[in-house]
Amino acid sequence: MTPDELENEILSLEDEGHKRLILVFGEHPSYSPEFIADCVKSCYRVKKGNGEIRRVNINAAPLDVEGFKVVKSSGIGTYQVFQETYHKETYAKYHPGPGPKSDYLWRLNAMERAFEGGIDDMGIGALFGLYDWRFEVLGLVTHALRLQQVCGVGPHTISFPRIKPALGMNIELPYEVSDSDFKKLVAILRLAVPYTGLIMTARESAAIRDAVIEFGVSQIDAGTRLEIGGYQEKSGDQHLDKEQFEIADSRDLDLVIRWLLQKGFIPSFCTSCYRVGRTGEHFMEFAIPGFIGNFCTPNAMLTLAEYLEDYSSQETKEAGYLLIEQELDKITNIKRREEIKSKVEQIKNGKRDLLY
Numbered sequence: 037m038t039p040d041e042l043e044n045e046i047l048s049l050e051d052e053g054h055k056r057l058i059l060v061f062g063e064h065p066s067y068s069p070e071f072i073a074d075c076v077k078s079c080y081r082v083k084k085g086n087g088e089i090r091r092v093n094i095n096a097a098p099l100d101v102e103g104f105k106v107v108k109s110s111g112i113g114t115y116q117v118f119q120e121t122y123h124k125e126t127y128a129k130y131h132p133g134p135g136p137k138s139d140y141l142w143r144l145n146a147m148e149r150a151f152e153g154g155i156d157d158m159g160i161g162a163l164f165g166l167y168d169w170r171f172e173v174l175g176l177v178t179h180a181l182r183l184q185q186v187c188g189v190g191p192h193t194i195s196f197p198r199i200k201p202a203l204g205m206n207i208e209l210p211y212e213v214s215d216s217d218f219k220k221l222v223a224i225l226r227l228a229v230p231y232t233g234l235i236m237t238a239r240e241s242a243a244i245r246d247a248v249i250e251f252g253v254s255q256i257d258a259g260t261r262l263e264i265g266g267y268q269e270k271s272g273d274q275h276l277d278k279e280q281f282e283i284a285d286s287r288d289l290d291l292v293i294r295w296l297l298q299k300g301f302i303p304s305f306c307t308s309c310y311r312v313g314r315t316g317e318h319f320m321e322f323a324i325p326g327f328i329g330n331f332c333t334p335n336a337m338l339t340l341a342e343y344l345e346d347y348s349s350q351e352t353k354e355a356g357y358l359l360i361e362q363e364l365d366k367i368t369n370i371k372r373r374e375e376i377k378s379k380v381e382q383i384k385n386g387k388r389d390l391l392y
């Protein structure tokens with residue numbers, strides 16, 4: 037995309053109510069650290085009304101330490117890269133080279149270089165379906181332990197996409213993961229790395245997302261479009277001829293928010309940790325013992341209230357405020373409850389970006 041096209045995409049996302057983005061870059065050499073940093077800065081710069089992007093995460097090919105420093109200086113939240121498969125022989129089979137992606141260890145050690153470059157929010161993942169899912173789960177958990185040992189900081193997020201039909205794909209997949217095993221692997225990851233964010237994307241169907249979100253998935257996407265320039269097209273139609281792979285849950289953001297509300301979850305657009313400096317080791321101090329919930333829950337209510345005021349449908353707004361009321365009632369500390377209540381009122385009266 038040209039810079040103008042990128043700006044229009046960001047405006048379309050802001051118009052929907054998004055506050056957090058992940059920018060996914062490929063392996064092409066023209067995606068230099070400087071190019072990535074410029075894209076990130078554009079996301080923060082482009083604003084419309086109450087619309088603004090408050091946290092930009094990136095998924096990009098492994099860089100060297102200097103490259104990571106450049107990317108970090110643009111203000112990224114999480115740096116995410118997936119190992120694809122932790123099984124070396126399978127990795128070599130699917131990435132025969134030439135090219136940097138064929139180097140298993142360069143990819144595996146990307147997070148440690150990122151950390152050296154100043155990035156302390158790291159997202160790991162595996163593409164399930166390339167090799168035995170049990171091995172990939174072991175790989176992810178071992179990677180998490182290694183980061184804790186070497187950097188003092190475990191992964192901020194773990195992703196577990198399942199391989200899907202994709203443009204130009206013609207490979208046999210003997211290790212395809214069934215729905216039942218998929219549920220198991222998410223539950224195992226939740227138990228094994230309880231402090232980390234678990235990300236489930238719209239590659240999975242609404243039915244699977246409905247089941248698996250109960251196991252402690254904490255981050256999902258909504259209204260995702262994969263084709264270039266896709267956010268400016270308002271139709272819900274998919275364009276598999278242009279998309280990288282198939283999106284199974286194509287519900288728009290408002291519908292996904294309402295679905296979460298109906299399940300009793302508070303959809304959150306919170307970006308506060310990163311913005312108040314609660315990252316890396318500092319974040320782990322709150323996340324590992326679970327104290328982070330004292331920030332997450334009120335921030336979820338406040339950012340949800342912003343969404344309800346600025347972007348939601350009437351039906352979602354009613355469901356949203358009902359849940360906020362119920363959540364407020366659960367807070368036993370009266371002073372705290374009144375404080376949050378007052379902030380929700382301020383948001384109704386036009387205040388924005390109140391955070392803990």
Ligand code: SF4
Nearest residue numbers: 306307308309331332
């Ligand atoms: S307060 Fe909770 S939801 Fe908000 S950024 Fe921190 S961990 Fe995420």
